[in-house]
Amino acid sequence: MGGSCHMLVEEFEQIAAFAEREIETVRFEFVEGRIGVRKATNGNHGTVVIWLIREWMSARPELGLYPCAGLKVGRQRTGRAVPDGVLAPIGHFAGQGDWAEPDGVLMTVEVTSHDSDTHHRDRVAKPSAYAAAGIPAYLLIDRDNRTVTLHREPHPEIGYRRTRKEPFGAKLSLPEPLGIELDTEELKQYLD
Numbered sequence: 001m002g003g004s005c006h007m008l009v010e011e012f013e014q015i016a017a018f019a020e021r022e023i024e025t026v027r028f029e030f031v032e033g034r035i036g037v038r039k040a041t042n043g044n045h046g047t048v049v050i051w052l053i054r055e056w057m058s059a060r061p062e063l064g065l066y067p068c069a070g071l072k073v074g075r076q077r078t079g080r081a082v083p084d085g086v087l088a089p090i091g092h093f094a095g096q097g098d099w100a101e102p103d104g105v106l107m108t109v110e111v112t113s114h115d116s117d118t119h120h121r122d123r124v125a126k127p128s129a130y131a132a133a134g135i136p137a138y139l140l141i142d143r144d145n146r147t148v149t150l151h152r153e154p155h156p157e158i159g160y161r162r163t164r165k166e167p168f169g170a171k172l173s174l175p176e177p178l179g180i181e182l183d184t185e186e187l188k189q190y191l192d
Contacts, residue, residue, distance in 0.1 A: 009078045013099065031079045031125045044190040048111045048141055049084050051186055056087065059180040063106070064090045070099045071108070073129040075156050077101070081129060085109035087137075087178070102130075106177055107137035112144050114192075127151055131159040137178060143191050148172050148184050 049067055056065045069086040073079040080099055087107040093100050108130050110122045122140060130138045131154035138151040138160060146168045151160035152175075166172045168187045174180050 009080065013080065031073065031081055031121070031129050034125075044143070044192055045084075045111050045113060048143070048187065048190050049109075051190075052085060052109060052141070052182075055180065055182060060178075062090060063087055064092070065109070066093060069093055071102050071105065071133070072099050073102060073126075073133045073135075075132040077133065079129045079133075081108075081126060083108040083126070083130075084111045085139075102133040102135050105135050107139055107174075108135055109139045109141065111141045114144070118144070128159050130154070132156045137174070139174075141187065143187075146188075146191065148182065148187070150174060 053065045053067070056063055065085045065087050067085055068082050071081050071083065071086060073081045085108070086093075086105055087109070088105045092104055108126075110126060112118045112122050122142075127138050127140070131151070134154055134156070136152065136154060140147075140149045140151070142149065147165050148168065148170075149163055149165040150172060151163050153161040155161055164172070166184065169185050172182045172184060174182065
C-alpha cells in the first residue's frame, strides 16, 4: 500500500479533545506531523517542574510558569505542543482555550522523561517547532545527560542560534527578558 497519510491540524484537535475527555492521564501533541502522547509524569519529573515554578515565583512574581499549557507551534502554527512549562506574564493564557498562540510567550521548558522518544521529541522536534514559532527561549532540563541547556535567538528555519549547556549543580544565568539565575544543585536529587 503506497502513499502516506496526512492529518489536518483540525482533525488532530478533535481526536485530542475526545481522547483527553476519556483518558485524563494523557495529553496529545502534534509536532512535525506526528501525533505524540504525553503520559502522566513520575514523581521526580513533576518535582523538577514544581522546583522551577518555585524559582520563578520567588524571583519574578509578575511571570507565571504554566505547566502543560497547549501551544500552537511551528512556522505556520500547524503543530500543537504541550510543554512541561510555558513562561509568560501572569494572566497571559486567560481566554485562549486549549491551544494558545505563542505570541507573548517568553520561554518553553521540557524535562526529559525516561522513554524511547525523549531524544527526538525533547532534543530535536520541539526545539525546532518552538524556534519556528518565534518563542525567544527554550530550557531543556535533561535528566538523562544531567544537564540544563538554554536555547536562545530563534530562527524560523534553522532553530535556535545560541545554546548554553551546564551540568546539574552549576548556576545558569538566564538573560533578559527572563532575568534570573538558576542554581541547579537541587536537580541532582531528581534523576530517576
